Amino acid sequence: xxxxxxxxxxxxxxxxxxxxxxxxxxxxxxxxxxxxxxxxxxxxxxxxxxxxxxxxxxxxxxxxxxxxxxxxxxxxxx
Numbered sequence: 671x672x673x674x675x676x677x678x679x680x681x682x683x684x685x686x687x688x689x690x691x692x693x694x695x696x697x698x699x700x701x702x703x704x705x706x707x708x709x710x711x712x713x714x715x716x717x718x719x720x721x722x723x724x725x726x727x728x729x730x731x732x733x734x735x736x737x738x739x740x741x742x743x744x745x746x747x748x
Contacts, residue, residue: 675721680735684712690727690736696720699727 677698684706690713691699700716712735715721721738728736 674719674741675723676739676741677715677718677721677727678737678739679712679715680733681712682706682708683733683735684710685733686710686712687732688713689730689732693726693730695724695726696722 685708686701686706688701691697691701696717698715698717698720699713702711702714705711723738723740725738728738
């Protein structure tokens with residue numbers, strides 16, 4: 671088992687500011703195409719397997735809508 675991280679985004683709370691895109695050292699986020707109830711386009715974790723678990727996105731989010739969690743994932747290496 672490899673240790674990995676999951677990124678949970680509260681889609682409806684996000685205001686689409688894009689700060690997570692700017693602070694992530696691995697550039698895992700992209701702007702999403704689906705608007706939330708506010709008509710804003712929250713980001714998506716497009717490359718979650720690249721997450722280092724540094725918490726930069728979570729700590730930098732002004733709306734506290736990102737949570738990074740440690741998770742165990744099966745290795746895809748064969």
